Amino acid sequence: MKVYLKYKKEIADDTLLFGFDSPDEALSYTPGQYACLKLPLKYPDEKGPERYFSIVNPAGQDRSIEIATRISGTGFKQILAGMQSGDAAKITKIGGKFILPQDVAKEIVMVAGGVGITPFKCMLADLVLKEEKRRVTLLYSNKNKANTAFYDELSQMAPAGYLVNAYFVMTRDESWPGPRGRMNARFIADNIPGYAKRYFMVAGPPNFVGGISQVLEELGISDVRLEKFFGY
Numbered sequence: 252m253k254v255y256l257k258y259k260k261e262i263a264d265d266t267l268l269f270g271f272d273s274p275d276e277a278l279s280y281t282p283g284q285y286a287c288l289k290l291p292l293k294y295p296d297e298k299g300p301e302r303y304f305s306i307v308n309p310a311g312q313d314r315s316i317e318i319a320t321r322i323s324g325t326g327f328k329q330i331l332a333g334m335q336s337g338d339a340a341k342i343t344k345i346g347g348k349f350i351l352p353q354d355v356a357k358e359i360v361m362v363a364g365g366v367g368i369t370p371f372k373c374m375l376a377d378l379v380l381k382e383e384k385r386r387v388t389l390l391y392s393n394k395n396k397a398n399t400a401f402y403d404e405l406s407q408m409a410p411a412g413y414l415v416n417a418y419f420v421m422t423r424d425e426s427w428p429g430p431r432g433r434m435n436a437r438f439i440a441d442n443i444p445g446y447a448k449r450y451f452m453v454a455g456p457p458n459f460v461g462g463i464s465q466v467l468e469e470l471g472i473s474d475v476r477l478e479k480f481f482g483y
């Protein structure tokens with residue numbers, strides 16, 4: 252389906268959010284799913300004109316779709332970053348099984364590495380929109396605060412009752428007053444009471460997701476869903 256850029260904005264260092272409109276067709280998705288975005292390639296890109304992006308905005312805003320990404324030097328990202336309001340692109344597919352469990356009683360731990368926050372932002376914004384409170388804890392790892400997309404919105408969610416707790420963990424920020432370093436087994440055991448029985452959802456670059464899934468295995472946690480952002 253054809254979509255048109257409505258707005259773009261910087262949401263963290265080197266990280267842009269893009270809002271597209273789909274005037275001709277309604278978009279249907281479940282929070283956590285991805286869209287495959289196809290751009291008219293003006294510069295060469297060895298991986299071609301399409302990339303998958305988790306949808307950021309909650310379902311129900313049926314003619315608009317937001318995605319967010321780290322901008323780099325690939326042809327695709329350069330064209331995306333240079334798009335102007337009204338420019339056309341295509342969504343060639345919407346899909347994915349990385350969605351909230353149907354059982355609303357499950358105690359969920361969302362673990363995001365960098366831009367891997369996108370599917371969780373969608374799920375959480377959808378819960379806020381529906382005023383549905385579930386027991387969700389967020390563990391969100393970034394290099395530093397300037398690199399942390401959606402920091403303000405996410406840090407308001409625990410006080411508003413949409414998160415049990417949010418841990419912003421920085422790997423390279425000496426001045427960060429909160430937790431620092433890589434999330435390891437000790438960090439999870441110390442901060443997530445009853446972790447063995449929680450439902451873990453992990454999203455981000457493959458290295459991050461692979462590392463966390465090893466940590467969860469070490470801790471004997473088996474109820475785990477993974478979303479690897481292949482391409483990073």
Ligand SMILES: Cc1cc2nc3c(=O)[nH]c(=O)nc-3n(C[C@H](O)[C@H](O)[C@H](O)COP(=O)(O)OP(=O)(O)OC[C@H]3O[C@@H](n4cnc5c(N)ncnc54)[C@H](O)[C@@H]3O)c2cc1C
Pocket residue numbers: 285298302303304305306318319320321322323324325327328347365366369370456478479480481482483
């Ligand atoms: C289901 C699914 C959902 C996805 N959702 C998103 C999404 O919401 N947002 C998004 O940005 N991408 C998402 N991706 C990945 C996306 O499709 C691209 O593959 C990715 O953005 C890389 O884009 P690029 O090929 O233009 O290369 P680049 O952006 O240039 O990235 C490729 C290279 O840059 C380096 N790199 C740059 N940033 C990082 C980083 N943060 N961590 C590790 N290495 C890095 C690595 O060396 C890597 O090889 C998703 C992928 C899948 C499969």
